[in-house]
Amino acid sequence: MHVKHVDFKALCDYAKLLCLMNSMDDVKRENNEVRRSKSEVKNVVTGYLHKRNYTTLQTFESTKNEQITHSLLESGVGRSNSILYSCYNSDPLVIDxxxxxxxxxxxDQTKHKNHCHDVEQIVGPLFCHLYIDIVGGGHSERAASFLKCHLPAIDKGKCDCTVRDLINLFSSDGDITKLKEKFRSKKIVIELKEQSLAVLKKFVLESCHVLFLQILQSWFDFEKCNDKETSAKDIEKMIADDVLKDSKFQELLNAIKNLKKEPLPIYNIKISNNKQAISCGLLKRQCGLVALSENNVLKLVPIHSLDSLFSQVHYKELKFTNHSGQIYSIAVSPNNSKLISASADHSICIYDLIDMKLLKKCTGHLGPVYCVKISSNGEYLVTGSMDTxxxxxxxxxxxxxxxxxxHTQAITCLDFHPNCLYIATGSADRNIRLWSLSKASPMRLLHAAKGTIYxxxxxxxxRFLASASEDKKIRVWDLLTSKIVVELRCKDTPVVQLIWSCDGAELCAGTIDGVIRVWNFANMQSHTGNNKYHEPILIQPLNSKLLCLEYTLGTYGTLTM
Structure with a gap:
């Protein structure tokens, strides 16, 4: 990231020079000519700043620690080669x-557990801050949609008078300028029980966008309150002292624990009796779809459910012949409405899965397109090509x-970051690069592989990025430090497909000849350097060529031939 620093002394000298030039010009002017005003000089300086692409800065009050943190984030020196996560994002879709x-x-927390009820007092103020950010970003229509969608969830009885007045002004399209200044003039102090505070921190850090972390740090102060009620740990201890002394009950608990440790079996769909070779495939059990490519033909095959079989509905195969070259990669949008194919004919095709038709054939690459991925918000897609x-x-x-x-050689694989702000690309040049979508600029170079990144x-x-390469190794990178957290070695053929479980606790890898391995990543993190915990918890040979690996409904699914 290139940051331009404003030399204020130089700017002052520049302004003085302008004033001196103006006064000299005034001597030469006729007596009835009006002098250049101070506002005109200010406009000239402002114009100069805009011409030099300097942004106008607003002053704000903040603590010393906040200023240091902000400075480190902006300059990128907080950690060596650390990733520059954006702590502010006014994208209304991300906010919503x-x-x-x-x-x-x-x-879910308040329904099933006896805590977190005190966290509900955050909802009203948090809703107001997010709504103000959407409006401030110039998204008035999205702000109205956000208000309409989430206003029923706000319990005004748990909000103070300022928040209630703000919400009423939001609903009536009133002028919120003065009340907004009052609302954002200070932080909101929230008292939470120690357990509630711990659960909230865990949720924000592990499951939520950095936007929430920024909002909570900027506008909230959390304090621990004395909890006189019996905590969940005390209850568990009492149960352990009384109930768990029963040997039969203890045996039942041990059996349940052992069942939880056993991984679920791999769901496999095998394509057989195929006349032509299949270059790539896609499995989407959630929408009951299998997509295959036979050279330059894209074929869609439905997965028959019990309902369709009992109702005797006959599904036929669908074929698209819009490519003139071999298809290398297929992707489906998160809402299952669009399908993308990438081909050797230098193009990608966007299909509508509702009307089953071609929407757009896109060109731009100067070589075969090897890989395609769609962002989690469904708005963008990224492709990698032989043209590097x-x-x-x-x-x-x-x-x-x-x-x-x-990259200096063909891009062979890529992936979208969950927050849709970054992408990672792997190449035949053995390097992995992390890019910022907003500026198309490289942010990280990760190099340790001794072969093509697959x-x-x-x-x-x-937080982590897993990579598989030609040297038969899987590396898990910590993006904040750009260091390898875990390195796994496969003894047989190289891994060609990687996927995480939805909670990030497991990492699954598949080789080209259909050997599936699953590791417990949580254990590997807590026992770094102990090879005992680097052994997979599941190894399942499918004895067939692997086309696709997916994770749906708590299980891993494979498409083979």
Whole structure:
């Protein structure tokens, strides 16, 4: 990231020089000519700043620690080669998704556990801050949608008068300027029980976008309150002292623990009796779809459910012949409405899965397109090509938004960061690069592999990146430190596909000949350097070529031939 520093002394000298020049010009002017005003001089200086691409800075009050933290984040020197996560994002879609996630989490916590009820007092103020950020970002329509969607979830009885007045002004489209200044003039102090505070911190750090961390740090102060009620740990201790003394009950608990340790079996769909070779495939059990590529033909095959079989509905195969070259990669949007294919004919095709038709054939790459991924918000797709570049596309109109150039050989794999702000690309040049979508600039260079990078996968929290390479090793990188946390070696053939479980606790890898391995990543983290915990908890040979690896409904699924 290139940061331009403003030399204020030089600017003052520049302003003085302008004033001196103006006074000299005034001597030469006629007596009836009006002098240049101070405001005009100010406009000239401001114009100079804009011309030099300097941004106007606003002053704000903050503590010393906040200023140091902000400085480290902006300059990127907080850690050696650390990732520069954006702590502010006014994207209304990101805000809406994460506030919805927070509300669902809070509802689940208060429903099934005897704590977190005091966390509900955060909801009202947090809703107001997020709404103000959306409006401030210039998204008035999205702000109205956000208000309409989440206003029923706000319990005004648990809000103070300022928050209630703000919400009423939001609903009536009133002027919130003065009340907003009062609302944001100080932090809101929230008293939480120690257990509630710990659970909230865990949720924000592990399951939520950095936007929430920024909002909570900027506008809230949390204090621990004395909890005179019996804590959950005390209850567990009492149960352990009384109930667990029963030997039969203890045997039952041990049996349940052993069942939880056993991984669920791999769900496999095998394509057989196929006349032509299949170059790639896609399995989406959630929407009951299998996509295959036979050279340049894209074929969709439905997975028959029990309902469709009993109702005797006959599903036929669908074929798309819009490519003139071999298809190398297929992807489906998160809402299962669009399907993307990448081909050797230098193009990608965007299909509508609702009407089953081609929406757009996009060109721009100068070589075969080897890989394609869709962002988790469904708005963008990124492709990697033999021409050594990756391209960011708008999935709605098929236009190129960014071109990422930096690799020296073909890009063989890539993945979107969960927050949709970054992408990672792997190449035949043995390097992994991390890119910022907003500026198309490289942020990280990760190099340790001794062969082509075959696959990349961000874990759900976005903290770690797993890579598989030709040297038969799987490496898990910590993006904050750019260091390898875990290195796993496969003795047989190289791993070509990687996927994380939805909670990030497990990492699954598949080789080209269909050997599936699952590791407990949580154990590996807590026992770094102990090879005992680096052994897979599941090894399942499928004895067939692996086309696709997925994680759905708590199980791993494979498509083989």
């Amino acid at each position: 998704q994460n506030f919805t996630k927070f509300l669902l989490w809070l509802k 570049t990756a391209r960011l596309w708008d999935i709605t109109n098929g236009k190129t938004l960014r071109v990422f150039s930096g 696959d990349l996968a961000f874990n759900p929290s976005g």
